[in-house]
Amino acid sequence: MNHNFPKLVRPPAYRVVSEEIRQAILSGELQAGELLPTEIELAEQFGVTRSTLREAIRILEDSGIIGRADRKRLIVTLPKTSTVGRSVSSAMVMHRVTFKELWQVAMGLEPLAGKLACESATEEEKEQLAKNLQHTANVLDDHKQLLDAEIEFHNLVAAAAHNHALLQARAPLNDLFYPAWGAVIRALSPGQRILVAHQHVFDAICNNQPQDAEKWMEKHMLDFRRGIEMGNLGFDQPVTTAANNPL
Amino acid sequence: MNHNFPKLVRPPAYRVVSEEIRQAILSGELQAGELLPTEIELAEQFGVTRSTLREAIRILEDSGIIGRADRKRLIVTLPKTSTVGRSVSSAMVMHRVTFKELWQVAMGLEPLAGKLACESATEEEKEQLAKNLQHTANVLDDHKQLLDAEIEFHNLVAAAAHNHALLQARAPLNDLFYPAWGAVIRALSPGQRILVAHQHVFDAICNNQPQDAEKWMEKHMLDFRRGIEMGNLGFDQPVTTAANNPL
DNA sequence: GATTGACATATTGTCCGACAATAAGTCAAT
DNA sequence: ATTGACTTATTGTCGGACAATATGTCAATC
Numbered sequence: 001m002n003h004n005f006p007k008l009v010r011p012p013a014y015r016v017v018s019e020e021i022r023q024a025i026l027s028g029e030l031q032a033g034e035l036l037p038t039e040i041e042l043a044e045q046f047g048v049t050r051s052t053l054r055e056a057i058r059i060l061e062d063s064g065i066i067g068r069a070d071r072k073r074l075i076v077t078l079p080k081t082s083t084v085g086r087s088v089s090s091a092m093v094m095h096r097v098t099f100k101e102l103w104q105v106a107m108g109l110e111p112l113a114g115k116l117a118c119e120s121a122t123e124e125e126k127e128q129l130a131k132n133l134q135h136t137a138n139v140l141d142d143h144k145q146l147l148d149a150e151i152e153f154h155n156l157v158a159a160a161a162h163n164h165a166l167l168q169a170r171a172p173l174n175d176l177f178y179p180a181w182g183a184v185i186r187a188l189s190p191g192q193r194i195l196v197a198h199q200h201v202f203d204a205i206c207n208n209q210p211q212d213a214e215k216w217m218e219k220h221m222l223d224f225r226r227g228i229e230m231g232n233l234g235f236d237q238p239v240t241t242a243a244n245n246p247l
Numbered sequence: 248m249n250h251n252f253p254k255l256v257r258p259p260a261y262r263v264v265s266e267e268i269r270q271a272i273l274s275g276e277l278q279a280g281e282l283l284p285t286e287i288e289l290a291e292q293f294g295v296t297r298s299t300l301r302e303a304i305r306i307l308e309d310s311g312i313i314g315r316a317d318r319k320r321l322i323v324t325l326p327k328t329s330t331v332g333r334s335v336s337s338a339m340v341m342h343r344v345t346f347k348e349l350w351q352v353a354m355g356l357e358p359l360a361g362k363l364a365c366e367s368a369t370e371e372e373k374e375q376l377a378k379n380l381q382h383t384a385n386v387l388d389d390h391k392q393l394l395d396a397e398i399e400f401h402n403l404v405a406a407a408a409h410n411h412a413l414l415q416a417r418a419p420l421n422d423l424f425y426p427a428w429g430a431v432i433r434a435l436s437p438g439q440r441i442l443v444a445h446q447h448v449f450d451a452i453c454n455n456q457p458q459d460a461e462k463w464m465e466k467h468m469l470d471f472r473r474g475i476e477m478g479n480l481g482f483d484q485p486v487t488t489a490a491n492n493p494l
Numbered sequence: 495g496a497t498t499g500a501c502a503t504a505t506t507g508t509c510c511g512a513c514a515a516t517a518a519g520t521c522a523a524t
Numbered sequence: 525a526t527t528g529a530c531t532t533a534t535t536g537t538c539g540g541a542c543a544a545t546a547t548g549t550c551a552a553t554c
Contacts, residue, residue: 012507014305026340026488038534049509051298054536055305058261062306063334065341072517072534079338087310087334088415091326093273094312101412108359109352109416116351165348168335169356169416241273259536285505296538301506319505319546 017046017056025065025076036066036074063087081164085171089241092172096238099228102177103235107221109170110154114213116161117205125160129202132156136198140191147185151178153198157217160205176239184227193223264293264303272312272323283313283321310334328411332418336488339419343485346475349424350482354468356417357401361460363408364452372407376449379403383445387438394432398425400445404464407452423486431474440470 011019024030036042043053057074060066064079092102121129132153139145151174158170185191197220204212229235258266271277283289290300304321307313311326339349368376379400386392398421405417432438444467451459476482 014507018309022337026337032341040534050535051510052508054298055302055507058302058305059309062265062309063337065337070517074535078341079334081338084335084338087326088331090269090273090310090312091328091331092412092415094279094325095411097412101410104359104363104410105356105412105416108355108413112351112355163348163351164342165339165344165352165419166355168339168419169352172412172415261536287505297506298539299537302536317546321506 013048014052014055014059017048017053018059020046021056021060022065030076032076032078034076035069036076038073081167081171082174084168085175089172089175092176093239093241097176098236098238099177099180099233100235102173102239103221103225103228105169106173106177106224107218109166109173110157110221111214111217113154113158113161113163113166113170114201114204114217115210116163116166117157118208118210118213120162121160121205125156126202126206129153129156129160129205133195133198133202136191136195140195143182143185146191146194147182150181150185150191150194154178157201157205176241180228180231180233180239181224183231183233184224187227187231188223194220197223260295261299261302261306264295264300265306267293268303268307269312277323279323279325281323282316283323285320328414328418329421331415332422336419336422339423340486340488344423345483345485346424346427346480347482349420349486350468350472350475352416353420353424353471354465356413356420357404357468358461358464360401360405360408360410360413360417361448361451361464362457363410363413364404365455365457365460367409368407368452372403373449373453376400376403376407376452380442380445380449383438383442387442390429390432393438393441394426394429397428397432397438397441401425404448404452423488427475427478427480427486428471430478430480431471434474434478435470441467444470 021030025032030036037045039050039053039057043050046053057066061074064083065077066074067077069075117125132149136146136149136153139149155174158167161167185194188194197216200216201213201220204210204216225235268277272279277283284292286297286300286304290297293300304313308321311330312324313321314324316322364372379396383393383396383400386396402421405414408414432441435441444463447463448460448467451457451463472482
């Protein structure tokens with residue numbers, strides 16, 4: 001054997017079709033917001049049956065790049081980070097990613113978000129943060145509400161960074177990691193330390209002091225780690241999916 | 248209107264089925280490596296037609312949590328980071344993520360990878376890195392091969408960090424970002440500076456000096472930024488997908 | 495003994511046609 | 525302005541059919 005042929009790939013039709021449509025979208029040929037032709041028309045264009053075409057559509061629909069205009073007609077869509085994040089989260093759960101691993105990533109991303117937010121946050125975003133802080137102060141004793149406020153704070157900071165790649169990379173944290181704040185909050189109760197850290201991050205953002213934002217976000221995450229270790233969640237335990245069926 | 252009913256969600260059958268299977272997998276009820284029943288059997292179990300069931304399967308197949316045992320039978324699979332990364336990359340392209348945004352994320356993740364690799368790298372991984380360095384030195388003038396070696400180096404370091412969450416977060420960098428090294432390499436040619444940076448990161452990993460690894464990875468990424476700005480790629484241009492059809 | 499060929503079998507890929515379910519529009523009646 | 529009845533377009537689901545492909549078996553061949 002002096003010559004090796006490359007192994008032949010013969011993807012099924014539904015895969016070819018879905019890839020074709022995906023490329024059309026990624027290349028800009030199809031813009032977000034455009035209505036797609038009906039299933040029958042599309043099937044005719046590709047020369048396949050509706051069944052085959054539908055299988056192709058499912059693939060794209062799940063990855064979020066096409067959705068529904070009105071629960072019927074298909075439309076090219078800008079994927080939401082949460083949609084894309086879901087498949088990433090699934091993968092992480094299957095790979096038995098631990099809290100520790102996620103925390104390490106969070107230690108890389110959250111301080112970064114704080115830093116970038118200093119440069120990019122708009123007045124409106126600062127207001128939202130301010131509102132969040134005030135709300136947090138009011139619900140310090142209500143674990144459930146405090147958890148929601150806590151998660152929202154991190155999302156607001158990340159959004160203020162105006163970096164979609166960062167948002168996307170952060171998505172699994174929302175699904176898998178921050179829900180654990182529930183246990184952390186109970187362990188560190190009352191939430192005084194949480195509020196103080198948030199306050200400092202907020203001030204840093206308002207005064208455009210990136211290093212401070214970074215530093216305080218880091219401290220905040222260190223608290224988080226301590227909380228997990230104190231709670232009944234093992235730091236080296238794999239994360240789980242909290243029965244997430246938001247379809 | 249004193250009472251608001253929650254809007255009714257009535258997901259189609261194919262979605263319910265796919266979600267059902269996904270949960271069975273995530274809950275561990277179905278382990279990776281297990282063969283799934285045939286389509287006919289599955290359809291009978293759920294009480295739907297094969298067509299409907301197949302649409303459900305497509306969704307899961309695309310997200311990589313089920314695959315093929317032998318191009319026919321379906322099997323529960325550990326999703327590869329590249330598979331999951333592809334949908335993330337698509338989303339980023341559609342959101343017109345710029346080189347700058349990706350670079351900012353890379354500045355958060357790559358030094359982190361270097362740092363973690365110091366603690367976690369096995370002897371075998373160090374050997375692979377050494378081999379990569381030597382190869383790099385040999386192809387400093389061959390742009391194409393140098394690019395491959397460069398990308399491999401970063402992947403090896405990331406793998407040596409032994410953090411799957413990090414690998415997953417990094418996945419889009421491989422698809423969208425590092426291909427741009429092509430232009431960078433031409434701009435910075437010859438690749439002497441690249442090799443020096445790699446060398447220092449490698450030394451730091453071998454001598455278990457996390458700060459050094461972090462620092463040199465950071466310098467390396469700063470070079471990258473300079474290269475992009477010098478090349479004909481705009482730093483504020485949206486990244487594109489390099490006609491990636493690895494099906 | 496290893497390779498080839500012929501055959502049966504199981505499973506997925508694709509097609510076709512049909513009908514039910516749902517969303518949107520029109521128009522008249524109240 | 526709201527309701528109700530009707531029409532129409534489109535997706536959701538069904539059932540059955542056959543082609544294409546991988547597996548296994550067994551005999552024939554060298």
